[in-house]
Amino acid sequence: MEINELKEELKRYLKEDRYKHSICVMEMSGRLAEHYRVNKQRVMKAALMHDMAKELPLDELKKYVINNEIYVSKMEMFVGVTLHGKVAADMCRKKYKFDKEMCRAISNHTTGKVRMSMLEKIVFIADKIDETRKYEGVENLRKLAFENINKAILQNIDNTILNNMKRGRPILEESIKTRNYILINEKK
Ligand SMILES: [Fe+2]
Ligand SMILES: [Fe+2]
Numbered sequence: 236m237e238i239n240e241l242k243e244e245l246k247r248y249l250k251e252d253r254y255k256h257s258i259c260v261m262e263m264s265g266r267l268a269e270h271y272r273v274n275k276q277r278v279m280k281a282a283l284m285h286d287m288a289k290e291l292p293l294d295e296l297k298k299y300v301i302n303n304e305i306y307v308s309k310m311e312m313f314v315g316v317t318l319h320g321k322v323a324a325d326m327c328r329k330k331y332k333f334d335k336e337m338c339r340a341i342s343n344h345t346t347g348k349v350r351m352s353m354l355e356k357i358v359f360i361a362d363k364i365d366e367t368r369k370y371e372g373v374e375n376l377r378k379l380a381f382e383n384i385n386k387a388i389l390q391n392i393d394n395t396i397l398n399n400m401k402r403g404r405p406i407l408e409e410s411i412k413t414r415n416y417i418l419i420n421e422k423k
Contacts, residue, residue, distance in 0.1 A: 238279060238283065241283055241284060241331065242258075242283065244287075244330075245257060245283060245284060245287055248287045248288070248290060249286065249287070250290065253286055253289060253290065256286065257282075257283055257286055257287075258283070259367050260282045260283070260358075261279045261283040261361075262365070263282070263361040263364060263366070264278045264279050264282035264357050264358055264361040265278070267360070267361055267380060267381070268357055270381055271357065271384065273353050277334070277337055277354060278340075278354050278357050280331075280333065281333065281337040281338075281354070282340075282357070282362070284323060284327050284341060285320065285323060285340070285341045285344045285358060286362075287326060287327070288319040288322040288323040288326060289319040291319065291322065293318070296318040296319060296322050297312065297318065299325070300318060305322070305325055308408065310408065311407065311409075313405075314407060317346055317409070320341055320343065320344050320345050321342050323341050323342075324338040324339070325338075336352055336355065337354070339351075339352075340352075340354055340357075340358040340359070341358070343355065343359070343409070344359055346392075346407050346410045346413060347359050347388060347392060347409065347413035347414075347417075348409060348412075348413055349412050349413060350416065351413075353384075356385075356388060359388060360376075360380045360384060360387050360391065361380075363376065364376050364377045364380055364387075372394075376390060376391060385417050385421045385422050386422060388417060389414060392414045393414070395410060396411070396414070
């Protein structure tokens with residue numbers, strides 16, 4: 236399916252703000268794909284659809300995960316924040332025939348994952364630095380994403396972990412695993 240058709244599909248799932256975020260993540264992914272010489276179409280499609288399940292109620296996401304036998308850890312099921320990515324990936328594979336790498340990028344966009352490909356890394360970081368994001372330090376992170384994508388991902392995960400700690404929230408194992416993997420194997 237072409238990007239324009241996917242956009243029309245996405246509109247049925249998302250309210251205006253999140254639709255706009257999705258478009259901006261897609262555009263940022265396109266820029267990063269050019270910079271890092273990755274197939275632009277596939278990155279942009281995955282980026283566009285990454286949050287397609289985000290507005291489904293949590294109990295529906297849980298039901299979808301169970302009924303479609305998607306693997307998620309007990310902690311992820313309990314915390315809930317990553318489920319929309321898992322569900323979106325499954326929907327995109329079945330409805331739009333997205334390939335494995337595109338689906339992995341969607342599935343893991345919240346926490347990252349060990350051994351991410353460049354396509355997956357681009358979708359992950361584009362989601363955190365798109366033009367709709369307004370938090371402190373976002374401009375620096377945007378710059379860093381083009382200079383060293385691994386460092387940018389590390390910085391984002393560190394911030395997420397610290398924020399969760401400050402707020403007394405659980406920290407997902409996947410965030411820690413991703414951080415350690417990049418820190419030890421890929422940070423240059
Ligand atoms: Fe998301
Ligand atoms: Fe997002």
